[in-house]
Amino acid sequence: MLNRQLIILCIILFGLGVISQPVQYLFPKYVEDTLGSRLWLAGILRAIPIGLGGFSALVAGAVCDQLGRKRTFVAGIIGIFLVGLVFVSSNPAFILAVLCLQGVAxxxxxxxxxxxxIGAVDTAALGRASAAYFLSGILGQAFGKSIAGILIQKHGYANFGWLALGSGVLLAIFAVLVLPDQSGTNSINTLAFKKQNWWKTYSTIINRPRIVILAAIRFFSTFSWGSLQFLLPLxxxxxxxxxxxxFFGGSSDVFACLxxxxxxxxxxRIGVIKPAIGSHLLIFxxxxxxxxxxxSAIGFFVAGVLASGAAWSLSTTMPRFIKQFLANDETGRGVGLVHLAWSIGFLSGYLTASLLVNINLRLPLFLGLVAVSISAFLVFRLSRFDGSC
Structure with missing residues (x-):
């Protein structure tokens, strides 16, 4: 399973998790502590960029299938590490601009x-490779979140933001110089691709029932995750x-790795449907x-850690679903479409939690329960299309 492409990809994802995730994780508390703003503003400032990220993933998916996976990935890294600038400003307009850039990236x-x-490993090893992919980012998140609280408490938000920015520049240079290109990945006919608008290349994918159901699963399951991402750190x-x-964020990520x-x-070993169902039950x-x-701080700590692990477990199943349902030259667009569903779901859950948190703390969680229940039903529905999943 292990090869040079996968190893270097995982190293980059680890670094990106260390650099960018603490800023996003602590953002609601930063708004409350530093800007003195109402929490709904934090929701709006994060929700708009997340939506942009979903639509950019559609464009990126089409471009990725034509121009190459490394170029698309590296472009995303360069935009994401700029999120460190969020902690150096108290201007909502500037923060929104930075987060929008990060969202597109x-x-x-x-x-x-x-x-x-998906192009780096065979289908038989994709489950473990997907785990390694997400595991690398989450280990980076765990380390970054664990030290972020200590560094911010000692040195302030702004100094941590500049540290993240400088580290991101080094990571982007590393990715450009070291990450291998993948040969044979631009299998779309370039002339035919250029003669049609990029969104028309999605028409054959969107018309497939299994892809529509997969996107719906991603939306509803991520709605609950978006709510948790706002509520848990706050x-x-x-x-x-x-x-x-x-430390709570780091512990959640360590458990998610397991x-x-x-x-x-x-x-x-057994396919993807049963693990997807099990992840839904654990989230519920x-x-x-x-x-x-x-x-209860202790009870909240334990339940929050379990919820994070379950949500990341579900993410592990997505690349395998995509690989089974789509041809190799459709992979980029498949990922783009599923990421759009993820972004809209996350946006909806995050913004809903920010609006309801001061009305009733349990209401966003109840809506998350409803969303997860719908998503679980859709997994059962998806299993009826292809029993080999």
Whole structure:
């Protein structure tokens, strides 16, 4: 399974997790602490860029199939590390501009990175390779979040932002110089591609029922994850402090790594449907647990860690679904379409949580339960199209 392409890709993803994720993770608390703004503003500032990221992934998916996976992926890296500038400004307009750039870049990174992953390994090893792909980013997130709380408490948000920016420049240079190109990935007829608008290249994909259901699964499951991404760091910081909140984020990611490894191995042995169903069940019961222990720091810590692990386990199944349902020259567009569904779901959940958190803390979690239930039903529906999944 291991080869030079996959190893270097995972190293880059680890670095990107260390650099960019702490900023996004602590953003709601940054808005509350530094800008003195209402939490709905944090939701809007993050939701708009996430939506842009989804639509950029559609463009990136088409471009990726034509121009190459490495170029698309590297372009995404260059835009994402600029998110460090968020912590050096208190101007909402500037913060929105930076986050919009980061959102567009995330679409390029997702389409390019996951397409590169799918092209780097055989189908028989894709479950474990997908686990390694997400595992690398999550380990980076765990490390970054764990040290971010300590560094911010000692040196402030701005200094951490400049550190993230400088580290990102070095990572982008490394990616350009070291990440191998993938030969034979530009299999679309270039002349035919240029004669049609990029969105028309999606018509044959969108008309397939299995792809529509897969996109719906990604939307509804990510709605609950978007809500959790807003609520978990904010509520943990209210129950404890910023340093423990960083440790909470790191612990969640470490547990997610274990879930990713387990899910990847299981997918390669028994297929992808049963692991997807199991991930949904774990998300469902974790959300119930969070609703029950909202006033307990320890209980909230445990339930939040479980929820994060379950959500990342579900992500591990997506590349295998895409590889099974789409041809090699459609991979980039398949990833782009699924990432659009992810972005809209995350945007909806994140923004909904920011609007409802001051009305009733349990209401966003209840809506997450509903969304996960719909997503689980769609997984059962998808299994009826192809029993080999």
């Amino acid at each position: 995330s679409g390029l990174k997702s389409s390019g990175g996951q397409s590169y992953l 509520l943990m910081a209210r129950l404890t402090d910023i340093q423990i909140t960083g 879930c990713l490894l387990f899910t990847g191995v299981v997918c390669d 019961f974790s959300l119930i647990g969070l609703m029950m222990v909202m006033q």
